[in-house]
Amino acid sequence: MRSAVIPLSIGLVLLGTLALQGGSAPEDRETLRQYADKINFRIGTLYERKGAQTEPEYNATVARDYNSLISTTFWKAMQPDEGQYNFRAMDNDMEFARQHNIKLLGATLIYRPKNDPDWLMKYKDSAKDLYRLMKEHITTVVKHGGDTFYAWEPVDEPLTTLNPPFGKTMGREQYIDKAYRYAKEANPKALMVLNQAFGHDGVHRDEVDEFFDLLTKLKKSGTPIDVAGIEMHLQAQELSPKYLDEFKYFLQRSAKAGVKAMVTEMDVYQGPQGSNSDPMKRQRDIYHDTVAACLADSNCIAFYTWGVTDAHSWLRGRPNNALPDAKPLLFDEGYKKKPAYFGVLEALKGAGDRD
Numbered sequence: 001m002r003s004a005v006i007p008l009s010i011g012l013v014l015l016g017t018l019a020l021q022g023g024s025a026p027e028d029r030e031t032l033r034q035y036a037d038k039i040n041f042r043i044g045t046l047y048e049r050k051g052a053q054t055e056p057e058y059n060a061t062v063a064r065d066y067n068s069l070i071s072t073t074f075w076k077a078m079q080p081d082e083g084q085y086n087f088r089a090m091d092n093d094m095e096f097a098r099q100h101n102i103k104l105l106g107a108t109l110i111y112r113p114k115n116d117p118d119w120l121m122k123y124k125d126s127a128k129d130l131y132r133l134m135k136e137h138i139t140t141v142v143k144h145g146g147d148t149f150y151a152w153e154p155v156d157e158p159l160t161t162l163n164p165p166f167g168k169t170m171g172r173e174q175y176i177d178k179a180y181r182y183a184k185e186a187n188p189k190a191l192m193v194l195n196q197a198f199g200h201d202g203v204h205r206d207e208v209d210e211f212f213d214l215l216t217k218l219k220k221s222g223t224p225i226d227v228a229g230i231e232m233h234l235q236a237q238e239l240s241p242k243y244l245d246e247f248k249y250f251l252q253r254s255a256k257a258g259v260k261a262m263v264t265e266m267d268v269y270q271g272p273q274g275s276n277s278d279p280m281k282r283q284r285d286i287y288h289d290t291v292a293a294c295l296a297d298s299n300c301i302a303f304y305t306w307g308v309t310d311a312h313s314w315l316r317g318r319p320n321n322a323l324p325d326a327k328p329l330l331f332d333e334g335y336k337k338k339p340a341y342f343g344v345l346e347a348l349k350g351a352g353d354r355d
Contacts, residue, residue, distance in 0.1 A: 028337070030345060030349075031064050031065050031345075032065045032066065032341075032344060032345055032348060033064065033065050033066055033067045035345070035348035035349050035351070036067055036348055037067055039295075039348075039351050039353070039354050040354070041295065041301065041302065041303075041348070041351070041354070042067060042068040042103070042150075042262070042301060042302035042303070042304075043065075043066055043067055043068065043302075043303055043304075043344075043348070044066050044067065044068030044069050044070060044105065044302065044303070044304040044305075045062065045066055045069060045070070045304055045305045045306075045307060045308050046069070046070045046072075046265075046304065046305070046306050046307050046308075047062065047069040047070060047071055047072075047093055047096075047104075048307060048308065048312055049089055049092070049093075050312070051308065051309070051312055052092075052096070057335040058308065058309075058335075059096065061308060061309075061331065061335055062100075062308060063096075063100040063102075066102065067101070067102055067103065068102060068103050068104070068105060068150075068302065068304070069093070069097060069102055069103075069104055069105070070104070070105045070106075070107050070264075070304055071090060071093040071094075071097075071104045071105065071106055071107070071149070072107060072108075073090060073106045073107065073108065073109060073141060073145075074108070074111060074115040075109065075110065075111075075115060075116050075117060075120070075137060076114075076115050076116055076117045077089065077115075078090070078137070078141050079117060079137055079140075079141075080117055081117070081119065082117075082119045082120075085140060085141075085144075087144055090141075090144065090145070094145070094146075094148045097148050098148060103148070103149070103150040103151075104145070104148055104149045104150065104151075105149070105150070105151045105152070105153070105193070105264070105302075105304070106141075106142070106145055106149050106151070106152040106153065107152075107153040107156065107195075107264070108153040108154070108155065108156035108195070109137070109138050109141060109142075109152065109153070109154045109155070109179060109183065110134070110154060110155050110156070110163055110166055110175070110179055111155075111156050111157075111163060112161055112163060113163075113164055113165075116165075120133070120165070121165065123165070124164070124165035124168075124169060125165075125169060126169070127169050127170045130165060130166060130169055130170055130175075131170070131178060134166070134175070134178060134179060134182060135178070135182045138154065138179060138182040138183050138186060139182055139185070139186045142182075142183050142186035142187050142190070143186045143187065145187070146187070147187075147189065149187070149190055150189075150190060150191060151190055151191040151192070151193055151226075151227065151302075152183050152187070152190055152191070152192060152193065153193045153194075153195050153229065153264070154176075154179040154180050154182075154183040154192060155175075155176050155179050155180070155194065155195075156195050157195065157196055157197060157231075158172065158176055158194065158196065158211075158214060159196055159207065159210060159211055159214070160196070160197065163175070166179075172214075173214075173217065173218060173221075176194075176218060176223065177218060177221065177222075177223045180192050180194075180218075180223050180224050180225060181223065181224060184224040191226040191227050191260070192224050192225055192226045192227065193225075193226070193227040193228075193229045193262065193264065194215055194218075194225050194227070194228060194229065195228075195229030195230070195231065195264050195265075196211045196229070196230065196231065197230075197231035197233065197265075198211075198230065198231070198232075198250075200233050200234055200235045200238065200269075201234075201235065201238040201239055201240050201243075202234075202239060202240035202242065202243035202246050203230070203232070203243060203246035203247050203249070203250055204246070205246060205249060208246070208249060208250050208253060209253075211228075212228070212253045212254075212256075212257050215228060215257055215259070216257050219257065219258065219259070225259060226259055226260060227259055227260045227261065227262055227301070228250070228253075228254040228257065228259050228260070228261050228262075229261075229262050229263075229264035230247070230250050230261070230262075230263055230264065231263075231264055231265040231266075231306075232247070232263055232265065232266040232267075232290065233265065233266070233267055233269075233306065233315075234266070234267070234268045234269070234286060235268075235269040235271065236268060236269060236270055236271045236275070236276060236279065236282050236283060236286065237269075237271030237272065237275040237276065239286070243286075244289055244290070244293060247290060247293055248293055248297075251293070251294070251297045251299060251300055254299060254300075255297075255299045260299055260300070260301045261294075261297070261299055261300045261301070262300065262301055262302035262303065262304070263290065263291075263294060263300075263302070263303045263304060264302075264304055265304060265305075265306040266287075266290065266303070266304065266305050266306060267305060267306045267307065267313065267315065267328035267329055268283045268286050268287060268328050268340070269315060269323055269326050269328045270282070270283050270326075270327055270328065272325065273325070280327075280338060280339045280340070281339060283327075283328075283338075283339065283340050283343075284338075284339035284340045284342065284343035285343065286343075287330070287340045287343040287344050287347075288343030288344065288346055288347050289347075290303075291303055291343075291344050291347035291348070292347040292350065292351075295347060295348070295350075295351040295354070296351075298354045303344075305329055305330060306329075307328075307329050308329060308330070308331055308335075309329060309331040309332065309333060309335055310326065310327040310328065310329050310331065310332050310333055311332075311333040313326050313327075313328050313329055315328055330344060
């Protein structure tokens with residue numbers, strides 16, 4: 001290996017050039033969005049409203065690096081009182097998106113009971129009322145989002161829960177079908193995403209098969225599902241050596257089912273101290289390889305991380321099995337780009353032409 005010593009005169013010239021360019025190397029000025037836009041690919045993240053409101057670096061980072069954001073649209077927040085909608089947070093998301101030419105993914109319209117308002121429970125045993133309320137709510141919210149929302153998750157994680165009261169009272173396939181029909185009628189141009197998590201040690205094939213059995217059955221009955229979404233909340237110390245093949249299997253099943261695919265949520269816990277000799281490099285490789293596999297498949301149209309900076313990661317404070325040492329995202333606590341960021345960037349730069 002040759003010595004990295006630079007003659008003093010040349011070194012001074014290089015330092016002066018960097019100073020004129022803002023003091024950063026060329027690769028540090030490149031952005032994820034810069035390369036995603038070139039190939040018409042959605043690169044995004046969860047839009048965390050607290051960070052957006054309190055940290056100037058947050059919005060600057062998001063606007064620079066992402067061309068899409070996930071806007072949370074839980075029923076409890078959208079309609080806290082029966083018939084009374086609160087669009088303040090949603091409107092703020094939309095205004096930011098319009099200012100920066102960003103498209104939004106709405107997640108999610110129907111989810112677990114903790115995300116439902118208390119007043120909804122008085123209708124929990126009446127399928128007729130639930131159909132009526134579902135149609136009114138979904139139609140109102142989706143129409144309010146307009147063209148700023150290019151995609152919606154009407155239902156999330158259908159294998160994990162029946163999302164009561166809906167699935168319990170109406171039947172799993174019945175409530176999913178109606179939710180997607182109502183959302184598509186409200187915005188025919190928007191993509192409808194059915195999303196599921198498949199484990200933190202990889203992508204469990206048996207669950208993938210179960211998910212696509214459900215999706216295919218719904219599609220055959222006319223349910224307007226356009227995209228299969230996959231959550232990848234991975235933990236490096238437990239990751240299966242076959243996780244990438246498992247992810248590719250998900251992509252293959254998506255194409256076979258006649259739907260697009262996207263990674264709707266991803267973060268990578270680096271593992272406890274001592275579990276890996278170079279945890280940040282390992283994390284970088286996982287991000288790079290996942291995004292590269294997505295980009296290699298023209299059917300995979302988007303990739304989202306579940307958050308921007310490690311400081312706000314949900315893993316640190318989740319109620320069950322909190323991981324206070326988690327550093328699972330692309331930016332550190334000071335909004336500095338991590339190796340994981342450059343892994344995603346490298347994958348985007350290496351993407352060829354996509355049909």
